[in-house]
Amino acid sequence: MRPGAEPTDGDIVRAVLAGERERYAQLVERYRDRYARYAARMLGSADAAEDAVQDAFVRAFDQLAQCKEPDNFVGWFFLILRNRCFAERRRSRATAPLEAADSVAAADRTDGGAETAERRRALQLALLELTPDQREVFVLKHVEGLSYGQIAERLSTSVASLKMRMHRAYDRLREQLREHA
Template identity: 30%
Template sequence: MEEALRPRLVSAERPVDGQALAAASDVELTAACQNGSQAAFRELLSRYRKPALALAYHMLGDAEDAEDAAQEAFVRVFQAIPRFRGQAAFSTWLYRIVTNTCLGRLRRRREKISLERVSEPRSADSPSHQVTNALMTRQVLSMMPPKLRTVLLLRVEGRLSYREIADALGLPMGTVRSRLSKARTAFRKLWLDLSESGD
């Protein structure tokens, strides 16, 4: 029975209507997922794997941990999609799940990301100054309070509007606005502090 189920459920072959899927909106894809379309889920996965991974990477500071978190988030999305009512955009909902998954991992880890723990992203032929900048960016983000870091990442990486961030985190719009302003000020101050201490 399992053998009969497995190929139908987890087949990785490309769908016949791949072009239609690629042109479909997120709303159409989530509706198709709710009707059991594995191909629609694969399309959502291919659209959002990179931003989800980037968000997780910035929150966790470790490339492997971020991959695990992003994968866990997608599995949670799949499990919860029958209950998704479309009140928020799919991306907002996904980023909320990624954020919660990462916050859960951070709580379990119960430690601040140290410079040693910050791993470089898997990148090819990055010039050394870019690597330095990337490490400093990671370090600065890790030193920011999670509340500020989360709104900043949802805005910059997730490209969510203030309304969407407010929905995703269950905050008033005014709080999102002020947290983003504080987050940018804090980022800039920490960056300058780190630059000076490195000179």
């Protein structure tokens, strides 16, 4: 590392593995918010999302020696968080709609506009009715703003299969929104 330069993810990972455990806080600080919104929209609850992000960082610490590309810590961490979100969603499916309504209502207080708030709430509830795969591709493209190519690279899949998943998601969202209109 050059003197005065910001340490890379690889520098920090290697330092942590060499025994400087407290340096791990730098990685957490650097990436804790990057996927916070992804987790919140996937789980429909800000509290559940915070627990998931925390747990994913603890798991990543435990498995740090298995991070094959330390300079791409964040890509590797995203996959751990993703698994955690999918598992959590399977576990807490029965209670999700109420949590989602609460978390979206809280977010809308800063936004104003009862109609906008109602549309957001309805879409968030409809998102939770999708399969996790469908919801994820919608969140990554239309909430996180990634392209199909970027999502395909991150999830190691093809653009064609992502589009198929997304197009099913569009139809299901329309169905859900009409049923609850």
